[in-house]
Amino acid sequence: MQVELQHISKRFGNVHANDDVSLRVEAGTIHGLLGENGAGKSTLVKILSGFLSRDAGTVLLNGQAVEILTPADAMRLGIGMLHQDPLDFPPLTVLDNFMVGRAGRWLINRRQVVRQFRQLADQFGFDLDIHAPLGDLTVGERQQVEILRLLSLGVNTLILDEPTTGISAAQKQALFAAARQLASQGKSVIFVSHKLGDVNELCDRVTVMRQGRVVGNLEIPASDAQLIDLIFGRQLAPPIKPETTREALALRLERVILRSDRLHIPIDRLSVRQGEVIGLAGLEGSGQQLLLQLCAGLLRTPYGTVQINGDEMTQRPYADYLRAGVAYLPADRLREGLIAGLSIQEHIALRYPPKGLLVDWPETLKRAQAAIALFNIRGKPTTKVERLSGGNQQRTQLALLPVPQNLLLLEHPTRGLDIESTLWVWQQLMARCEGGTAILFMSSDLDEIMQYSDRVLVFSGGNVSEPIEATKLTVERLGQMIGGRFEEASV
Amino acid sequence: MITRTLYYQTAALGIATILISSIIMLSGASPITVLDSMLSGAFSTPDQIARVFSTLSPLLLCACGLMFTFTAGLYNLGIEGQIVFGAIATMVPIRLLENSLPPALVILLAIAFGTAGGMLWGLFAGILNVYGRINEIFAGLGLNFVADGLALYLIFGPWKRPGVASMSGTEQFGEVLWLPTFGNTEASPVALAIALLALGATLLVLRGTYYGLQLRAVGYNLRAAYVLGVPSVRQLLSAFAICGGLAGVAGALQVLAVFHRLIPSISSHLGYLALLVAMLAGTNLWLLLPIAFFFSALNIGSLQLPLSLNLESSLAGVMQGMLVLAVLLGRGLSETNWLDKISVLRRNV
Numbered sequence: 001m002q003v004e005l006q007h008i009s010k011r012f013g014n015v016h017a018n019d020d021v022s023l024r025v026e027a028g029t030i031h032g033l034l035g036e037n038g039a040g041k042s043t044l045v046k047i048l049s050g051f052l053s054r055d056a057g058t059v060l061l062n063g064q065a066v067e068i069l070t071p072a073d074a075m076r077l078g079i080g081m082l083h084q085d086p087l088d089f090p091p092l093t094v095l096d097n098f099m100v101g102r103a104g105r106w107l108i109n110r111r112q113v114v115r116q117f118r119q120l121a122d123q124f125g126f127d128l129d130i131h132a133p134l135g136d137l138t139v140g141e142r143q144q145v146e147i148l149r150l151l152s153l154g155v156n157t158l159i160l161d162e163p164t165t166g167i168s169a170a171q172k173q174a175l176f177a178a179a180r181q182l183a184s185q186g187k188s189v190i191f192v193s194h195k196l197g198d199v200n201e202l203c204d205r206v207t208v209m210r211q212g213r214v215v216g217n218l219e220i221p222a223s224d225a226q227l228i229d230l231i232f233g234r235q236l237a238p239p240i241k242p243e244t245t246r247e248a249l250a251l252r253l254e255r256v257i258l259r260s261d262r263l264h265i266p267i268d269r270l271s272v273r274q275g276e277v278i279g280l281a282g283l284e285g286s287g288q289q290l291l292l293q294l295c296a297g298l299l300r301t302p303y304g305t306v307q308i309n310g311d312e313m314t315q316r317p318y319a320d321y322l323r324a325g326v327a328y329l330p331a332d333r334l335r336e337g338l339i340a341g342l343s344i345q346e347h348i349a350l351r352y353p354p355k356g357l358l359v360d361w362p363e364t365l366k367r368a369q370a371a372i373a374l375f376n377i378r379g380k381p382t383t384k385v386e387r388l389s390g391g392n393q394q395r396t397q398l399a400l401l402p403v404p405q406n407l408l409l410l411e412h413p414t415r416g417l418d419i420e421s422t423l424w425v426w427q428q429l430m431a432r433c434e435g436g437t438a439i440l441f442m443s444s445d446l447d448e449i450m451q452y453s454d455r456v457l458v459f460s461g462g463n464v465s466e467p468i469e470a471t472k473l474t475v476e477r478l479g480q481m482i483g484g485r486f487e488e489a490s491v
Numbered sequence: 492m493i494t495r496t497l498y499y500q501t502a503a504l505g506i507a508t509i510l511i512s513s514i515i516m517l518s519g520a521s522p523i524t525v526l527d528s529m530l531s532g533a534f535s536t537p538d539q540i541a542r543v544f545s546t547l548s549p550l551l552l553c554a555c556g557l558m559f560t561f562t563a564g565l566y567n568l569g570i571e572g573q574i575v576f577g578a579i580a581t582m583v584p585i586r587l588l589e590n591s592l593p594p595a596l597v598i599l600l601a602i603a604f605g606t607a608g609g610m611l612w613g614l615f616a617g618i619l620n621v622y623g624r625i626n627e628i629f630a631g632l633g634l635n636f637v638a639d640g641l642a643l644y645l646i647f648g649p650w651k652r653p654g655v656a657s658m659s660g661t662e663q664f665g666e667v668l669w670l671p672t673f674g675n676t677e678a679s680p681v682a683l684a685i686a687l688l689a690l691g692a693t694l695l696v697l698r699g700t701y702y703g704l705q706l707r708a709v710g711y712n713l714r715a716a717y718v719l720g721v722p723s724v725r726q727l728l729s730a731f732a733i734c735g736g737l738a739g740v741a742g743a744l745q746v747l748a749v750f751h752r753l754i755p756s757i758s759s760h761l762g763y764l765a766l767l768v769a770m771l772a773g774t775n776l777w778l779l780l781p782i783a784f785f786f787s788a789l790n791i792g793s794l795q796l797p798l799s800l801n802l803e804s805s806l807a808g809v810m811q812g813m814l815v816l817a818v819l820l821g822r823g824l825s826e827t828n829w830l831d832k833i834s835v836l837r838r839n840v
Contacts (some may be wrong), residue, residue, distance in 0.1 A: 101497055274799045286570070297720070336718055341711035351709055357700045400719065 001156045001188055002027045002064055003048070008057035017043040021057075025157070028188040030179055032199040032206035036231055036392040036418030040212040041192045042084070045159045046191075049081035050074035059366055061157075075101070083418070084162040086142045090135030097134050122146045124178045138284050140171030147178060147463040158182060159190045164198050165415055166444050168283050170417050171481045177200050194231075194418045196224050214486060232420060238441035241452050241460065242434050243359035247272040249310065250407050250438030251295060256304035258290040258464075265290070265464055266303075270457075272438045274309075274406070277429075279449035280442040282459030282482055287345045288442035291464075292409040295440060297321030309406050315385035325406035331415055333393045338385040344368055344396055351400055371399040376424070391421040398428060399411070405432060410441035414448065419434075426452060446475045460484045496825045498793040501820025507814045514809060519798050529807075532795025538674070541676030545749055546761070546787040548682035549741035550575070553765030554772070554779050555686075555693040556737030560627075561769055562697055563730035564710035567584035567614040569631020570738050571762035573609040577739025579642055579758040580608025581746045585664055586650070594667040598747060604686075605743025606736045612638060613735015617728045644757055650753065659755035669714075670748040677684040689737055694776050706730060736764060764790070767815045775821065788812055 003025040006090050010018040019039045025031040033041045048059065050071040058065055061077055068074050076080070081429040088097050089355040098117050099108060114130060124380070126144045134142060143163060150158060160179070164172050179189045179202060193199050200221055208216040208230040216230040251272040255376055258265040265287045272278055280288035293299040295306070307312045308324050330336035338347065345368035349359050352367065368381035375395045379388050385396060394417060413429070414422040429439060431454070443449055448455055457468040458481040465481060512522040533543055553570055561566035567573075584600040592600075612634060620629035647656045670679040696701040708727040709718040745757050768786055772778040788797040793807035 029712065318717070319720065319722065330715075330718060334715075335712070336715050339708050339712040339715045339719070342708060346704060346707075349704055349718075349721075354701050357702065359699065359704055386501060407494050430734075 002060075002190055003079075003157050003190070004060040004063075005044070005048065006058045006060065007382075008044065008047060008059075009055045010047060010052065011055055012041075016212045018047070018054075019461060021209070021214055023207055023214065025188045025190055027062075027188050028183050029204040030183050030191055030202055032203035032456055033192045034194065034196070034199050034206050034227065034231060035211065035258075036194060036208035036420055037203060037416070038211075038389050038417075039209040039231075041209055042161060043212075044209070045081060045161055045190060045192055047075070049079055049159055051081075056245065075128075075153055075155070077354045078151035078154060078156040078371070080153065080157070081159040082143060082146050082150070082161060083260075084165070086139065086146060088134055088142055093131050093132060093133055094137070094145050095130045096126055097145055098130075098152065101149065101153060107357075112273070116152055117148060120151055123173060124148075124181065138167070138171070143167065143171075143175065145478065146462075151182075154196070158185045158187065159189070161192045162194070162416065163191075163359060164193065164195060166284055166412075168444070168482065170483065172198075178390045189314050196227050196419075199227075200224075206363055222410030228419070231418075238423055238451060239430045241430060241454065242275075244273055244276045244433075244454055246436060248274050250274045250276070250308065250436075251440075252305075252307040253295075254299040254305045254307075256294060256306065258287050259302065260287075260290055260295060263287050263290065263355070263462055265462060267291070267464060270467065274436040274438055275433045277433060277441070277452055278441045279453030279456045279470070280440060280459065281446065281449050281456055281478055282442075284444065286459035286461075287464065288457075288459050289411060292328065292411060292440060292442060295407065296409050297326065298327055322402060325402065325404050326409070327401040327405050327407070328409045329401065329413060331399055331411035333390070333397060334386060337397045338393060338400075340386040341384065342370065342385050343382045344377065344388075347385065347396065347400055348381075351402065367386060375428075377401040390416045391418065393423070394425065399423065405437045408432065408437055408439045408441075410439065412443055413441055413444070414445070422448075449478070450475055458482060496822075499821040499825035500818060503817040504814075506821075507817035510812050511813050512819070514813075515802075515806070516786055517803060518806075520802055524800065525796070525802070525806070528795050528799045529792030532799070533596025533792035538676055539791060541678035543784070543787045543791045544678040544683055545676075546685040546759075546790055547757075548742050548748070548783055549761050550765055550768065550782065551686040551783045551788055552689050552737045552741040552744070552784040553762050553767040554783055555689045556734035557765055557769035557777070558772075558776060559706065559737075560734045562703070562706050562710050563725070564728055565620070565627050565643065565730060567613070567616065567631055567731065567734050568766070569613070569634045570626050570702045570734065571739035571760070571764060572631065572635035573612045573616075573735040574745070574758040575611035575638040575740060576637070576760050577605040577609035577643065577735075578610075578753060580640070580739065580741040581605035582645075582650070582661070582753050585668060585702070585746075589664060589668065594622045594665075597668055598670065602740065602743045604740045605746070607800075609739015609742060610732045610736035613731040613733075613738065614728060615637050616735070617731030620731070621727050622723055626648060639755075640835045642753060642757065646753060646755060658755055660750065662773070663752045668747065669751055670744070670747070677749060679744075682744045682748045685740060685744070690780060693779075696778065702729075708827075739795070750781060757815075758809050764811065767802070767811050771815050771818055 004020065005023045006443045008021045009123050013142040021044055027168065035041050043052060047054045050068045050073050053069060059068055066077055068077065095114065095117065099113055105269060106358060117130060128141060128144060134145065163175060183189055191203055203220045206218050206220055208227065209212055210231060242260055249271050253267055253270040256267050280291065282288055290299060294301055300315060306327060311324060313321060313324065330364065334340050339389050345364050348368045348371060353358055365381055372379065372381065375394045375398055378392050385393060433439060450470055450473065455472060456470055457467055458465040461484045504626055515522045515525050534609055547685060557567060557570060561599065581601045581604055584597055584604050588597050606833040616627060616630045616634055619625045620627040638769065646660055646670065650661045652662045660763055672679050672683045705721045706726055708721050709723050750757065768779065768782050771782050789807040793804040796804050796806055
């Protein structure tokens with residue numbers, strides 16, 4: 001189906017999220033939509049899929065003007081969207097999720113639905129357990145279920161919003177293969193991303209957006225330099241990890257065990273020097289988060305010892321870890337990191353307990369203004385955090401990290417951030433390393449792990465590797481290890 | 492946004508008025524005469540005005556307490572039991588020390604015991620909630636029954652009146668232990684002063700202090716507050732304790748200023764009424780006093796209805812409930828984006 005958007009405009013308050021945007025996606029093609037955070041990509045596809053209403057402009061499907069006011073309208077017209085954060089029902093089974101949103105009858109013929117599911121899954125080579133609760137699946141597998149669901153509902157324009165964050169390399173390849181197959185069947189695919197590599201690998205054409213406007217429309221392949229030029233209007237270079245020179249240990253684990261309902265991972269010994277960066281690689285939910293939370297004092301180890309900067313911390317309460325300069329940055333910003341409902345300055349006030357009982361608001365305001373300037377947050381001291389964009393929420397989280405920091409524990413420090421914000425975040429982090437802060441971070445972006453880590457721990461299938469020097473690794477080898485082939489890789 | 496909310500709230504009040512009027516008309520009376528009768532029932536004699544104020548004091552105390560638990564994200568339905576247990580605890584020093592200590596000291600001790608009793612009952616609900624993982628609504632309701640049962644046991648058992656145990660409660664204690672009143676009425680300046688003091692303290696603590704900010708953080712997002720270093724368990728338990736403590740003071744006032752003994756329904760269901768007051772006020776603490784006063788007047792004014800118009804006095808409860816429902820509905824609807832919905836409806840027709 002040919003999709004055409006003409007002169008779309010959308011404002012949020014004073015922000016022009018889409019300013020006279022026009023875009024044409026031919027049937028049977030994969031069309032990339034590229035731009036930094038806040039460029040207006042998500043707004044545009046949400047208008048197309050009925051999640052947002054446009055202020056002005058026209059939507060044409062195969063040359064016919066249509067009205068799309070709700071997601072149900074969009075589905076009826078054959079437009080389906082795979083959201084950045086999966087909009088599904090984790091406690092329900094895969095099959096139940098697959099059946100959600102079917103129009104019509106009272107009774108459901110489960111056997112027929114199962115047959116349809118299997119047929120579709122086989123067609124794309126997805127290996128999914130139909131009776132497993134969706135919550136047990138990885139993000140990549142949940143995407144697969146959602147794609148099958150959309151296709152079973154007759155979607156012929158599929159929108160993928162940042163689909164490659166948080167999924168494994170193999171899942172990404174399966175996703176790309178599925179997208180190509182759909183295009184070859186004459187369906188159109190809109191691929192929203194800020195990753196140049198993904199766009200170059202998958203798309204036929206790409207439209208680049210910047211500050212709510214379309215700034216370029218290119219045939220793929222296009223050079224990275226050309227695309228970056230369009231996205232930012234200039235060139236960017238990643239910061240370099242400074243060499244670790246200190247010998248003193250920031251963290252020392254001995255014979256600890258990472259435990260959850262499904263995992264039991266012993267770690268015999270791990271020592272991290274001050275200023276060192278350790279990358280934690282692996283599929284989502286392989287135990288990286290458990291290690292970070294253990295070091296943060298949020299989880300206890302049944303055996304073994306934890307030492308931070310030479311101090312014995314085993315079994316000590318979380319408050320002691322905070323006092324020892326341990327900082328934890330959760331990936332789920334609005335669930336674990338920030339408090340929706342409170343403003344930036346109220347968060348700052350929480351971080352600095354007053355001497356007396358009362359909060360010193362003038363002083364807090366000054367602190368908040370300083371933090372906003374220092375961390376380049378686009379918001380006011382009184383802005384509630386849920387009204388900030390994802391990138392600015394991340395900057396706020398960084399601004400709230402306690403000082404001094406001896407050990408920084410980061411979950412996906414740059415997930416969902418555009419290239420510019422990512423580089424900015426890492427510049428800040430590298431500066432802290434030079435000051436002696438040790439960093440442990442998990443990421444599903446293998447390039448990020450290779451770029452900034454001194455050593456890498458690979459989590460796979462209930463095991464964890466010995467720390468490996470990043471210089472002795474390649475992305476391919478790392479990918480193999482995540483797939484469970486430790487021996488080959490450690491040669 | 493403020494004007495939009497105001498617009499919805501005004502509409503909600505209008506709809507509540509219409510609904511209440513229709514109910515009154517259905518029961519065969521005229522809304523105007525009912526209003527008139529209730530106004531005169533609440534404000535025509537000094538005695539009636541005094542009763543409005545003697546209801547206001549415990550109601551305001553409970554509503555203040557509930558602001559702490561609401562801020563912490565908790566629905567403390569156990570407030571009734573906290574009043575009752577506070578009242579029971581109040582009776583302990585009175586019964587033991589009535590004749591051996593100066594009356595002023597006994598009164599002080601009685602209020603202190605009432606506060607501690609309510610606090611204990613609140614903490615109990617908190618411990619069940621925090622450590623036992625029982626929803627605070629169920630923990631609170633369960634403890635209400637326990638407190639009520641305990642009061643009945645004492646009234647019919649160990650503390651029964653010499654000779655006959657009856658539903659009218661324990662033996663009235665000596666007049667020297669009654670809180671001083673305005674003239675010969677039921678209203679006590681001491682009770683009113685305590686309630687207003689509690690209101691002022693609530694405003695200060697929730698608006699200005701670091702503790703209040705931490706409590707809000709916990710209420711909005713328990714997990715994130717913990718990760719950010721707020722001692723969440725302590726915050727939750729303290730909210731239960733403070734609310735229970737204020738409810739305990741209310742229980743003490745019911746004993747010392749109103750009934751002068753322990754009776755089976757010593758709380759007069761002021762805890763539930765306070766829940767309505769707190770819900771109506773929402774996050775706006777300044778509304779507590781006018782709403783509590785209005786509800787007290789409704790309660791007292793409605794007592795006149797059976798006499799003057801042959802209507803049930805429970806009409807006051809119907810009005811209060813209706814009002815709260817309408818306002819909550821208005822608050823909910825004001826957050827909905829109607830333009831989108833209407834355009835959908837129009838097209839589907």
